[in-house]
Amino acid sequence: MNDSSNSTSAPPSSLYYYKDKPLQHFVFNQYTKEEKLEITLQIERDFEASMITVEQLTWIIEEKKYGGFTAGRCLDKLLDKKVIKKNPITGDERRFSNPSGKPKGPFNF
Secondary structure: OOOOOOOOOOOOHOOOEEEOOEEEOOOOOOOOOHHHHHHHHHHHHHHHOOOOOOHHHHHHHHEOOOOOOHHHHHHHHHHHOOOOOOOOOOOOOOOOOOOOOOOOOOOOO
């Protein structure tokens, strides 16, 4: 059985599940629009309730799973609140929303 949604490189505790299965790839998935919205909201709710770990957020991004943008936003919030000191993906203080770290000017949207 060849299941591309499973990742053998990550321990089971760092996987993130939707409907009792690990998340699928962000491009090659069979999620409906409703399920995609539900996954995004589930990640945000789990983050607000402290039910998702930094390892799970990192796994979503590194393995290119659906919800990577939302996971990046959650990691940015953790960096802003100084819960984590360094970005677990890059190993420095860069954020996903503003990788250069430069403040936005009046003409930058």
